[in-house]
Amino acid sequence: MLVVQLEFYDICSAHKIYNVVAKIKKNQMQGKNMVDEILCLSAQRGYTMYYRNCEESNVLSDIVVAHPISIAMIRTWPYVLVMDITYNMPLLEAVAMTLTGKNFTVATTFMCNEQATTYR
Numbered sequence: 834m835l836v837v838q839l840e841f842y843d844i845c846s847a848h849k850i851y852n853v854v855a856k857i858k859k860n861q862m863q864g865k866n867m868v869d870e871i872l873c874l875s876a877q878r879g880y881t882m883y884y885r886n887c888e889e890s891n892v893l894s895d896i897v898v899a900h901p902i903s904i905a906m907i908r909t910w911p912y913v914l915v916m917d918i919t920y921n922m923p924l925l926e927a928v929a930m931t932l933t934g935k936n937f938t939v940a941t942t943f944m945c946n947e948q949a950t951t952y953r
Contacts (some may be wrong), residue, residue: 887945899940906931907939914939944952 856872862870875898884896907914910931918925923944928936 869898894945895942897942900933902937902939903939906937 865873872882873885879901881899881901881904882896885894886892887894907929910929915928916925917928925942925944927939927942929939930936936945
């Protein structure tokens with residue numbers, strides 16, 4: 834664990850705090866890149882994941898992540914499902930609604946593009 838010792842006269846700016854937090858997170862990743870860390874943490878925490886690699890380059894192209902509780906909830910309330918891709922990047926979010934009108938995220942998908950073949 835990284836411990837930072839600050840003197841009384843040190844002025845902590847948001848930038849310094851951000852840098853310290855970034856160092857701590859990088860040490861926790863133990864040399865893994867961001868994608869490997871996401872896959873590892875998702876598997877450790879019981880998330881359901883589906884991913885697809887690009888056939889030509891064997892690079893990760895799409896990933897779907899769903900929490901086990903979300904899967905159980907969509908099995909209970911499968912009636913309303915909204916899919917939204919209104920972000921600046923191809924990020925698809927599937928949202929459902931309970932009988933009491935509460936929304937919950939079913940799954941989040943990061944896609945390489947928004948072509949029709951990506952949705953299959």
